Amino acid sequence: MRDLVQNVYQAKDTDSILNLLDQYQDEAKIVAGGTDLIIQMREGNVSPPVLIDISSILEIREIKEEKNTIELGSTATFTDIEKHVFFNHSLSAIAKAARSIGSPQIRNRATVGGNICNASPAADMLPPLLAMDAMVVLKSKQQTRVLPLSEFITGKEETLLKSNELLEKIRFQKLNPNEGLGFSKLGVRNALAIARLSLAVYVEWDENDMCQNVRIASGALGIKAQREWDVERFMKGKCLNNSLFAEVAAFLEESTMKRLAGRSTMNFKRYAVQGVFKQALDEALEDMERRMIYEKGSF
């Protein structure tokens, strides 16, 4: 690995990142927190000739709350997210996901953009962002593209990021009072947990307890963090009661068995997924209730 890195740059603003990427293309690798990349470099899995550090650029670290949307700068750290007022008060499932990652040392460095671009199947931030139907804003010197996060992540550690592109920010809609988000994760250890299984559930419920809309995303339940479209289709338009819950749990068990067939974790995860789902769903419903109470109170 020695001698292989020839040039390093500590970028000072977004334009200078884009210029460097344009100049070096495939040769360059972006490093933000470095918590994944430095390990990969030492293991000899990647050996970029050029490194561009973007961790000191404040303009892409900002968490911006607009009237209807939230914009998460790609170099916002998990500590930034975990401590942010909006996530603590209005979307606690995301703060919870951030808090569940690594240790304080890791959370101080690891960024949401890194979590997305490395696209580990077990990346903790992906399920809640997928369940929020988040969009990624990708910038190159020539153009800006906006893609759904679910399309951006194509496989295990694979994304649609081009070699001259920077993931600038992540954007999603704020929730209405009849919507809620929940996140639940099963980790091996609390301090340094790498998710072994996580689920995020977004729900929109009407006053007759009918599920108007639902988005479910999983981590470590396949080759990538992903939306569970089949389960969503199954739930939509149904009434929430214990029998629906039992049906969904059975559905999840079956699809987990199919997807993980032949893997040693299958027998554990087919049961675990049901409990994790229940927790995430309960949390989403609590979240929705909180939001309704808050809304009423503010009239």
Next chain:
Amino acid sequence: MRKAVFNVNNKEYTVEIEEDLRLLDLIRNTLNLTGTKEGCGEGECGACSVLMDGEVVNSCLVLAFQAEGKKIETIENLDREDGTLHPIQQAFLEEGAIQCGFCTPGMVLSAKALLDKNPAPSKHDIRESISGNLCRCTGYNKIAEAIEKAAETLEKEESDSGTARRGTK
């Protein structure tokens, strides 16, 4: 090789470094500040913890060039000008929170990062603050007690002295 300037423990160092040098190696090998330890080398153990702009980070997972322009603080910066130990260090000694001592520099810096921001932490805050530091000797209880004690000492110093700053040289 690259010429770079670092601010470590309030001192400026101008040194030649390899592009892919880790902050940990800069501190230990280039600057000879060997109080910072290397355990796992992959972000699991916290033995390599240092403060970067006041935040605790694993120096094995930061490249040295990323730390240019930042303020780095290592365990060597903690004792006071008169040569006495920092209250966190003193409390670790008094509470028996040190056995082999390998985890101690990292533990002390994690505790400092906590107490600098939160002078009256709960027991939960304390445990959370050292959750990225592994200790294979003490069983953690004594470490948590030492941090609690240090918080009290620092609070008392603060109220006793009024204007005199706690903290470091």
